[in-house]
Amino acid sequence: MKPARFAYERPRSLEAAIRLLADGGDGAKLIAGGQSLGPILNFRLAQPELLIDVRALPELGVARDEGDAVFLGAATTHSAVEDGRVPDPTRGLLPAVARTIAYRAVRNRGTLGGSLAHADPAADWVNAMALLDVEIVAQGPRGERRLRASDFVRGPLTTALAADEIVVGVRIRKLSARARWGQYKFNRKPGEFAEAIGGFVHDPELEVARALVGAIGDAPYVVADATRLDEPAMHAAVASAGLAPGTYEHQIHFVALKRAAAQARAA
Amino acid sequence: MKTPLSLTVNGAPAEAQVEPRTSLADLLREHLMLTGTNVGCEHGVCGACTVLVDGAPARSCITLAVACDGADVRTIEGLDDDPVAERLREAFSAEHALQCGYCTPGMLVTARDIVMRLPDADEPRVREELAGNLCRCTGYVGIVRAILRVLAERKGGR
Numbered sequence: 001m002k003p004a005r006f007a008y009e010r011p012r013s014l015e016a017a018i019r020l021l022a023d024g025g026d027g028a029k030l031i032a033g034g035q036s037l038g039p040i041l042n043f044r045l046a047q048p049e050l051l052i053d054v055r056a057l058p059e060l061g062v063a064r065d066e067g068d069a070v071f072l073g074a075a076t077t078h079s080a081v082e083d084g085r086v087p088d089p090t091r092g093l094l095p096a097v098a099r100t101i102a103y104r105a106v107r108n109r110g111t112l113g114g115s116l117a118h119a120d121p122a123a124d125w126v127n128a129m130a131l132l133d134v135e136i137v138a139q140g141p142r143g144e145r146r147l148r149a150s151d152f153v154r155g156p157l158t159t160a161l162a163a164d165e166i167v168v169g170v171r172i173r174k175l176s177a178r179a180r181w182g183q184y185k186f187n188r189k190p191g192e193f194a195e196a197i198g199g200f201v202h203d204p205e206l207e208v209a210r211a212l213v214g215a216i217g218d219a220p221y222v223v224a225d226a227t228r229l230d231e232p233a234m235h236a237a238v239a240s241a242g243l244a245p246g247t248y249e250h251q252i253h254f255v256a257l258k259r260a261a262a263q264a265r266a267a
Numbered sequence: 268m269k270t271p272l273s274l275t276v277n278g279a280p281a282e283a284q285v286e287p288r289t290s291l292a293d294l295l296r297e298h299l300m301l302t303g304t305n306v307g308c309e310h311g312v313c314g315a316c317t318v319l320v321d322g323a324p325a326r327s328c329i330t331l332a333v334a335c336d337g338a339d340v341r342t343i344e345g346l347d348d349d350p351v352a353e354r355l356r357e358a359f360s361a362e363h364a365l366q367c368g369y370c371t372p373g374m375l376v377t378a379r380d381i382v383m384r385l386p387d388a389d390e391p392r393v394r395e396e397l398a399g400n401l402c403r404c405t406g407y408v409g410i411v412r413a414i415l416r417v418l419a420e421r422k423g424g425r
Binding site for chain 2: 001042051055
């Protein structure tokens with residue numbers, strides 16, 4: 001299908017984009033790569049009055065080393081992460097996740113910030129960023145806010161962003177040389193949305209041991225202290241994520257988590 | 268309501284007046300009469316509409332034409348004299364990598380990207396990279412063989 005009619009603006013600055021978004025109210029919607037919004041527009045599931053294209057905003061295109069962390073602008077494409085064209089603070093985790101997002105033609109346009117703001121519970125960045133508990137930097141008429149990824153997604157397609165705020169980028173702490181991670185995405189065909197995501201990261205120097213049960217139809221479920229994550233604890237985590245023991249969903253999420261943890265321990 | 272737009276298509280400047288809701292695919296097919304790009308699913312899954320935008324494969328059905336103002340777009344018609352595409356066309360023919368041909372323009376754009384970006388790709392990798400281009404005729408066997416053939420040729424030539 002073809003989208004319903006909308007107006008289109010391509011502001012030159014972040015400030016101008018925020019103003020357009022605030023003035024546009026409920027009828028205004030941001031677009032960057034458009035790889036999630038595009039299909040939604042084509043299906044007419046969304047019929048915004050105004051699209052504000054933020055893809056080329058200079059503030060959203062930066063990638064910089066901040067010492068203990070790396071800042072990646074919201075308009076960073078998945079393929080830029082996949083190819084290592086931006087710094088990787090995670091010792092391979094981010095490029096590995098990027099490679100499994102949709103297809104190369106989608107990764108060339110889809111963006112990190114767009115994926116987070118869209119907040120599909122099965123989306124790869126939504127889950128990876130919750131596992132890493134990155135800071136999401138948002139800008140609005142009232143200034144800058146930093147939101148923790150672990151409570152950024154509030155539910156399916158729902159975030160902690162205010163209606164007039166724009167994701168500017170994410171700040172990701174650098175994992176140390178002693179860090180180990182594992183990530184397992186279960187889907188039936190490469191590039192599809194996950195049916196289950198398991199994640200595990202352990203960094204003794206940062207004192208981080210986290211695990212993730214993702215793609216659960218809701219905000220990602222994070223185990224904040226996964227220091228002793230044996231199989232009974234994994235089953236308990238998956239059950240706490242809302243997936244009843246004995247169900248297919250419980251089993252695939254348990255296996256995803258188990259494989260992620262095994263990958264981390266073998267690394 | 269219409270927005271003026273200027274871009275480069277297959278090496279030549281192109282101008283158009285389009286509604287913002289016009290996809291890049293519809294700009295190419297309906298305004299510029301470049302009907303080699305096929306539109307299948309219109310939601311980014313089937314890959315038939317894949318073209319090059321600024322040198323990289325993109326889905327023209329979920330890319331807005333207005334977002335391509337100033338971009339360099341290359342379609343299957345613009346790959347006539349491309350040496351890699353030429354080798355791929357021969358290999359697709361030799362390996363029976365098409366039957367109805369609907370997926371082929373997008374297949375060739377993706378295949379060219381695989382060959383140029385991943386010179387060491389093996390069969391599993393080629394299949395993984397092809398996951399975003401659906402073919403309902405061939406079962407992919409011929410397509411995978413054709414791409415592997417061109418990869419091997421290029422390795423031999425290095």
